[in-house]
Amino acid sequence: MKISTRFAALGAAALLTLAACGDAGSENEAADNDYEVVDSPKFDDGTRMAEIAEAGKVKIGVKFDQPGIGFKAAGSDEPTGFDPEMGKIIAGQLGIEPKDIEWVETISDNREPFLQNGTVDFVIASYSITDERRQVVGQAGPYYLTGQQLLVAADSDITGPEDLKGQKVCSVTGSTPIKTIEEKYDVTPAGFDTYSECVEQLKNGSVDAVTTDGSILLGYAAQDPDALKVVGEPFSEERYGIGYSKDSPELCTFLNDTLTKAFEDGAWEDAFDATLGKSGNEVPEAPKLDACA
Numbered sequence: 172m173k174i175s176t177r178f179a180a181l182g183a184a185a186l187l188t189l190a191a192c193g194d195a196g197s198e199n200e201a202a203d204n205d206y207e208v209v210d211s212p213k214f215d216d217g218t219r220m221a222e223i224a225e226a227g228k229v230k231i232g233v234k235f236d237q238p239g240i241g242f243k244a245a246g247s248d249e250p251t252g253f254d255p256e257m258g259k260i261i262a263g264q265l266g267i268e269p270k271d272i273e274w275v276e277t278i279s280d281n282r283e284p285f286l287q288n289g290t291v292d293f294v295i296a297s298y299s300i301t302d303e304r305r306q307v308v309g310q311a312g313p314y315y316l317t318g319q320q321l322l323v324a325a326d327s328d329i330t331g332p333e334d335l336k337g338q339k340v341c342s343v344t345g346s347t348p349i350k351t352i353e354e355k356y357d358v359t360p361a362g363f364d365t366y367s368e369c370v371e372q373l374k375n376g377s378v379d380a381v382t383t384d385g386s387i388l389l390g391y392a393a394q395d396p397d398a399l400k401v402v403g404e405p406f407s408e409e410r411y412g413i414g415y416s417k418d419s420p421e422l423c424t425f426l427n428d429t430l431t432k433a434f435e436d437g438a439w440e441d442a443f444d445a446t447l448g449k450s451g452n453e454v455p456e457a458p459k460l461d462a463c464a
Contacts, residue, residue, distance in 0.1 A: 178325040202256055202445035206438055223292060224265045231258040232277030232414075236367040238390030239447050240297050243276070250274050254295040254411075256442035257314060257433075261413070264429045278364050279344035283308050286416050294414030295382060298454065299347045300461070309419075311426035312412035313458045315441070316403025319348050320385035322389040322392060324373065326445035329380055331403030332356055336378040341369035348383045351407055366391070374398060384409045386447060410458070423463035430460060 215222035223229050233254045234241035243250040249269075259269045277296045279283055280371045285291045286308045300310045321340075323329045329338070342349035344362035353360050361378050363369050369381040370391050381388065385405055392399045413420040413430075433439040434457040443454045 181198060182407075187201075191299065196399075202251065202442070204256065204259070204438075204441045204445055206260050206263045206441075207271075208268055209266045209434075212264065212266045215421075219416075220265060220422065220425050224267070227267060228271045228273065229265060229267050229293070230263050230273045230274045230291040232282065232285050232294040232296055233257075233258065234296045234365075235276045236365045237297060237387045238394060239293075239438040240390065242385055242390075243274075251446070253299055253442060254297065256446055257413070258293065258295050258437050258440075260433050260438050260442065261295075261341065261426065261429055264425075264432070277345040280364065282414060284344075286414050291415070292415070293367070296414075297387060297409075298412055298414050299409040304414075306339070307417070309415040309417050309423055310412035311415065311423050311463070312430065312460060313410035313429050314413065315386075315411040316455070316458050317384040317386040317408040317409045317411070319351060319382060319409060320388055320405055322370070322373065322381040322388040322399055323379070323402055325396075325398055325400050327379070327400075327402075332406050339377075341372050341378040341381045342366075342383055343369070346383065346409075347409065350430035351424060352382050355406075370399070380408045412461075420464070427460050427463060 177327060195431065212224050214224060216402055233250050236248055237245040237252065239252055241250050242251040255274065258272060262272050275291050277291065277294055282294045282296060282298055283304065285292040286294055289443040300313055304310060321329060321332065329335065338358055339361055340352050340358045342352060343366055344364060350364055352358055361372065366381065366383055366387060372378045373381050385401060388401045392401050413426050415426065439457060440454045448454060
């Protein structure tokens with residue numbers, strides 16, 4: 172049975188905070204899903220899909236510090252999480268095995284530059300779709316919906332964004348959440364390169380809260396439930412998309428077709444179950460894709 176509420180994906184992830192520390196640690200384990208790898212896929216000559224397929228390898232930018240979304244543990248060979256699983260699905264439709272994916276750590280502030288200068292072929296890194304971003308890069312999707320929330324110390328009196336006046340709030344430089352918190356609430360923003368840095372700032376008392384998508388914050392809270400908690404209802408809607416270079420607009424149709432297939436054949440559901448759904452939650456309803464320009 173599918174869940175159809177606006178923030179179904181966030182609700183499905185919410186039980187991660189109730190999971191034992193051992194469950195949170197399981198995010199370090201690679202999923203064992205066996206996604207389709209197309210044998211000798213056919214693409215029109217000159218398209219970026221044809222070039223990648225012929226090369227037999229693909230570079231995908233993901234986060235390395237977001238449990239459940241994109242996380243690379245010390246000593247691990249590859250990142251784990253929902254975003255890397257989506258990367259494997261896309262690579263498979265290009266005829267590329269998971270072992271031939273080069274995972275590139277991508278932080279919020281370098282997602283557009285990485286796509287513009289060819290450092291990566293795709294960015295799948297909790298990458299919220301915005302009109303501003305679509306001016307400089309392509310974004311296909313969305314493939315996942317979540318909402319912005321707050322992570323605070325377990326003994327904090329903050330219960331939601333209405334309590335943030337005059338507080339110091341941390342988020343990632345160049346991210347949608349830090350822009351939202353600056354524009355909508357009377358806070359002192361603190362920008363860092365990664366959310367893991369923000370969490371450390373919270374733990375040592377340098378900031379009063381961390382803000383980003385609830386799905387990301389819940390992963391951190393699940394890792395240290397005695398010290399951290401997620402509070403308040405979502406106060407934004409974040410629509411995760413797959414980034415690609417605007418120099419290759421044909422990728423939009425390919426990516427949307429790949430997502431549609433994954434929604435319909437169960438691959439997307441398998442990816443969710445293996446990562447954000449590990450606590451036994453039902454998979455959310457697949458989001459409606461934006462049309463390609």
